[in-house]
Amino acid sequence: MGESEQTRPDTATDAATIRNEFALERYRYLLQQIQTVNENAHRFLAIYQTLATALVTAALALFVGYRKWELAASTARGGVIGLLTLATVVAAFTGTLIVVGALAWLDYRNEECDITDEIVGPGFRTRPRPGNFFRWYETYVVLFILVSVITMWVLAAVFLLPAMR
Known part of the structure; x- marks a missing residue:
């Protein structure tokens, strides 16, 4: 006829177990x-440090060598500004990735709390x-990036660009 109560699966228990x-x-x-x-925050900081160091080194090399390479001062200034602009773009991208990561972390933690x-x-x-x-250490990483970019631009404006006239 039908299954007995003992052999029929308990669907409520199965659903709870699966859940x-x-x-x-x-x-x-x-x-x-x-x-x-x-x-990822550590990776992004390492990428920023590497790229910023390379770009600033290139700007300094351009500053030191533009006369030897017989470049016009205006061309060298444009190159330094271009390299610093590129470093700023890298900084903005890195900062954005870190902020988005922090927002994702908040979302994941809230979902974790919902489950628990x-x-x-x-x-x-x-x-x-x-x-x-x-x-949060991400706050200080973003502040470091911001301060380093501002410092690069100030040093370039005060020392490098005026000397390339």
């Missing part, structure tokens, strides 16, 4: 993404507070 397994896999994925976002609130219990993980940005 918990799915939540666990999602939680693992979120933790992996958070780790990746954290690592639902599966473990409310308040298991404290939600991140954007007001604590002064404690």
Whole structure:
């Protein structure tokens, strides 16, 4: 006739088990993404430092060698400004990537808190507070990039460009 109560699968228990397994896999994925976002900030800073150093070195080489290479001073000034502009673009791109990474981190952490609130219990993980940005190392990386770009331009405007007349 029909299945007995003991042999029929308990669909509520199966659904809960599947839901918990799915939540666990999602939680693992979120933790992996958070780790990746954290690592990316260091990679972006290393890329910025490498490119900025190369571009500023090229600008200094142009400043030192433009007479020997028989370049007009206006051409050399244009080259220095172009190289510093390129360094600024690299800085802006790097800063943007770091800010977007921080926003992604906030999103992943909030989703992590949603999962733990639902599966473990409310308040298991404290939600991140954007007001604590002064404690995030990304804030200081972006500030470093900003200060270094401003310093490059000020030094060029005060020392290099006036000397290339």
